[in-house]
Amino acid sequence: MKSSVNSHVDETAVLTDWPGPEYNPALPALNITNDKETFFSRCKVRPDERFSFANAPINERKRVSLDDMFMPNELSWRLYCLVTDMMYRGYNYPDRNIKDPAQQKQANLTAFNPEKAKEVLKLTERDKGVGATLGAESGYGKTTTMNKVLSAIPQVYRHKASDTCYNREFIQISWVKVKFHGLSMKAFIRRILANIDYLTDDSLATELTDKNSVTEHIDKLLQHCTKYNVGMIVLDECQKMVRHKNNGQLTAAAIDRADFLQQMVNDIPIPFLLIGTPILEPYLAQSPYLYRRFIEESAMIKELYSADDIFWTDLVRVYFESYVLPTGGRLSSEDLADIHEHCVGNISLLKILVTRAFGCLSRAQNLNEISMSDLIEMAYLDGQNEIETMKTLLLDGSKYNAEKIKVKKQKNSASSNVVGKKKSAVEQAGEQAAQESYTALQLLL
Amino acid sequence: MNAIALASNQFPPFPSEYLPGYIARLFHLLASNNMKKFFSFNSSRTIGKTDVLVPKIALNFAYLDGALNGGGAFLASHQNARFWRGFINEDYFKKSLSTIKASNKSTKRLFYGEEVLASLKPLKWCEECCKQDEDTLGIGIWHSIHQVQTAQRCPMHQCYLKQINLQRSETLLDYPVINESVIKRSSDVYRGKILQQLDIWSGTIMSRPSEETRDWLNDVRADMKYALHLGGGKSTKKHQLYKDWRAFLKSNAWLNQADLQAMQMLTTSNHFTPASLLSGSATATHPILFMLLMSFAKEYSSFRVQF
Numbered sequence: 140m141k142s143s144v145n146s147h148v149d150e151t152a153v154l155t156d157w158p159g160p161e162y163n164p165a166l167p168a169l170n171i172t173n174d175k176e177t178f179f180s181r182c183k184v185r186p187d188e189r190f191s192f193a194n195a196p197i198n199e200r201k202r203v204s205l206d207d208m209f210m211p212n213e214l215s216w217r218l219y220c221l222v223t224d225m226m227y228r229g230y231n232y233p234d235r236n237i238k239d240p241a242q243q244k245q246a247n248l249t250a251f252n253p254e255k256a257k258e259v260l261k262l263t264e265r266d267k268g269v270g271a272t273l274g275a276e277s278g279y280g281k282t283t284t285m286n287k288v289l290s291a292i293p294q295v296y297r298h299k300a301s302d303t304c305y306n307r308e309f310i311q312i313s314w315v316k317v318k319f320h321g322l323s324m325k326a327f328i329r330r331i332l333a334n335i336d337y338l339t340d341d342s343l344a345t346e347l348t349d350k351n352s353v354t355e356h357i358d359k360l361l362q363h364c365t366k367y368n369v370g371m372i373v374l375d376e377c378q379k380m381v382r383h384k385n386n387g388q389l390t391a392a393a394i395d396r397a398d399f400l401q402q403m404v405n406d407i408p409i410p411f412l413l414i415g416t417p418i419l420e421p422y423l424a425q426s427p428y429l430y431r432r433f434i435e436e437s438a439m440i441k442e443l444y445s446a447d448d449i450f451w452t453d454l455v456r457v458y459f460e461s462y463v464l465p466t467g468g469r470l471s472s473e474d475l476a477d478i479h480e481h482c483v484g485n486i487s488l489l490k491i492l493v494t495r496a497f498g499c500l501s502r503a504q505n506l507n508e509i510s511m512s513d514l515i516e517m518a519y520l521d522g523q524n525e526i527e528t529m530k531t532l533l534l535d536g537s538k539y540n541a542e543k544i545k546v547k548k549q550k551n552s553a554s555s556n557v558v559g560k561k562k563s564a565v566e567q568a569g570e571q572a573a574q575e576s577y578t579a580l581q582l583l584l
Numbered sequence: 585m586n587a588i589a590l591a592s593n594q595f596p597p598f599p600s601e602y603l604p605g606y607i608a609r610l611f612h613l614l615a616s617n618n619m620k621k622f623f624s625f626n627s628s629r630t631i632g633k634t635d636v637l638v639p640k641i642a643l644n645f646a647y648l649d650g651a652l653n654g655g656g657a658f659l660a661s662h663q664n665a666r667f668w669r670g671f672i673n674e675d676y677f678k679k680s681l682s683t684i685k686a687s688n689k690s691t692k693r694l695f696y697g698e699e700v701l702a703s704l705k706p707l708k709w710c711e712e713c714c715k716q717d718e719d720t721l722g723i724g725i726w727h728s729i730h731q732v733q734t735a736q737r738c739p740m741h742q743c744y745l746k747q748i749n750l751q752r753s754e755t756l757l758d759y760p761v762i763n764e765s766v767i768k769r770s771s772d773v774y775r776g777k778i779l780q781q782l783d784i785w786s787g788t789i790m791s792r793p794s795e796e797t798r799d800w801l802n803d804v805r806a807d808m809k810y811a812l813h814l815g816g817g818k819s820t821k822k823h824q825l826y827k828d829w830r831a832f833l834k835s836n837a838w839l840n841q842a843d844l845q846a847m848q849m850l851t852t853s854n855h856f857t858p859a860s861l862l863s864g865s866a867t868a869t870h871p872i873l874f875m876l877l878m879s880f881a882k883e884y885s886s887f888r889v890q891f
Contacts, residue, residue, distance in 0.1 A: 243595070247721055247723045248722040250615070251612065251761050251763065255722070307593045309593055362613065
């Protein structure tokens with residue numbers, strides 16, 4: 140008699156290879172790569188690797204480094220894997236395959252026999268929605284990173300007629316990303332539709348107004364997601380859905396938004412990705428349904444980069460050595476330590492420091508006399524107010540604490556700004572700029 | 585590009601789908617709530633009457649400079665079903681379509697007598713086709729081949745069709761697919777003997793190339809003129825012929841539904857006398873009326889139908 144182990148070996152020996160899913164033209168359109176280096180090469184933007192910025196004007200170095208330059212890291216790779224995996228899973232159903240008659244069949248069922256359409260989704264466990272969350276504190280670079288990750292996936296793909304079951308050209312929208320700006324949820328849906336309109340030269344959003352019901356809005360979105368076989372909807376700034384009363388409980392509007400989100404995810408069987416600050420997690424936890432849907436496969440990033448993190452060190456070096464002071468030589472280990480101390484491993488803080496450094500440079504009389512370490516110190520002093528406020532916010536992880544600090548700082552502003560030290564013209568100009576930036580930062584938060 | 589043209593790739597028509605039915609289905613698929621905008625060609629113009637809706641909308645699929653693959657062929661199959669293209673002079677047909685294309689306006693009817701045949705235009709469907717469509721497409725669609733005015737049986741399954749007569753206030757937009765409501769309101773298709781004869785003839789005519797039909801028509805016209813003595817002769821004979829023709833129209837239950845107004849127009853208008861119907865002008869008699877005259881001539885004279 141064979142042992143069970145041997146028996147299993149024998150069985151696997153005769154099994155044929157898994158044939159893989161049916162060919163689905165929607166997937167090659169995503170141009171997914173499983174190779175990290177290939178992904179990095181697709182989304183990185185490094186003009187400093189091709190050009191020297193030693194003789195470039197300060198404003199141009201500032202623009203390129205802060206607006207254009209992007210260095211992909213583990214986070215971006217992790218997000219790319221998350222996003223493409225969700226899209227891959229979302230598309231791998233006959234009713235999402237434009238080569239399969241089931242795709243148009245499901246479109247018909249959705250429009251004319253919704254109950255039967257739901258049965259199809261139930262059979263494939265999609266009646267409860269597919270979702271994930273990207274949660275991280277402000278300043279971690281969520282939005283920038285997600286934008287770059289998504290930019291590595293073609294957003295609009297025009298299929299040839301031969302790609303489709305009924306031999307017609309087909310426009311595929313792989314992803315749509317919209318920001319929640321504290322709008323009503325109806326306006327939010329119209330914004331998603333407007334985004335699709337922009338990409339396809341369609342005019343879907345204009346047919347809806349606030350007079351239309353919530354269900355009409357969701358139905359319309361469903362129809363149009365079906366129309367363009369949308370692969371994923373990314374909702375940014377979702378923390379703005381969350382509003383609390385003075386007693387700490389959610390406001391009625393915030394609860395309504397959660398219900399709306401649940402209905403939307405329920406009815407629209409495509410993956411949703413929410414981006415927001417960690418405040419989103421307890422908000423979603425209010426509804427076990429939403430929590431399970433969105434936190435099951437989430438990327439909650441709470442840690443900050445450590446001083447010896449390779450990505451962090453590389454990023455700091457590129458900013459300062461290639462753009463801020465290209466003629467200033469290499470950063471010393473003390474400089475790196477100072478920068479990390481000021482920025483606590485947070486990319487937004489680093490960008491503030493870099494902005495301040497550029498500001499100091501543009502106001503400086505003699506650029507040749509400025510050393511790297513002096514510039515770092517000047518930049519920090521220039522933006523001390525906002526850097527410290529944001530740092531406190533990050534480290535405490537509480538907006539309320541930040542508000543308290545803000546009030547405290549305002550009360551003590553006369554004494555706290557000058558501590559037995561005569562301020563230079565650069566510092567005074569920096570203070571003014573800092574106040575403006577601080578206001579902007581508060582709006583951001 | 586208007587909504588229909590844009591959406592026709594994303595939600596394509598199915599093979600053999602009746603074009604007006606497809607337009608109605610598309611309207612619902614897009615969950616459109618703005619009918620005027622949906623049917624507009626551009627921001628300022630909208631489509632006119634329902635009976636000219638089809639050729640105008642069809643232009644979206646056929647004449648967009650090749651932007652939509654297969655559009656021309658798609659139009660052709662529907663135009664054949666609706667217009668019996670072989671009955672129309674080709675130049676006149678092309679001129680008519682190009683006028684619509686250039687001006688976005690309705691043109692004259694291609695056939696005399698279209699208006700009196702309204703009762704022959706119930707929406708028809710086949711139970712077997714409907715079952716198959718539900719399996720493959722999720723819904724029952726309207727098939728163009730079932731909408732040929734004379735059709736009584738499904739050419740695929742040979743079973744008798746079902747029909748639904750739309751009320752005055754209704755259009756196909758109310759019945760974009762064959763659903764429970766359509767099934768509930770439907771009855772067996774009208775099975776008149778004359779209609780059955782016309783169906784056999786029209787089946788033969790429509791299965792042939794248009795050019796062949798045009799040649800055949802010239803021969804048949806000549807044969808009928810000869811058999812009915814319409815080349816000249818005494819007016820008393822003509823008077824008797826017209827009287828008998830009117831009696832034939834009235835006595836034969838070829839109309840699907842009693843339509844007194846249509847019958848009155850047919851029996852009093854000079855356009856529908858045997859001589860007018862055989863005149864062979866560019867704007868032709870409706871094929872069904874022409875075939876009715878064939879049936880009359882066969883009964884009344886020595887005329888024999890040959891294909």
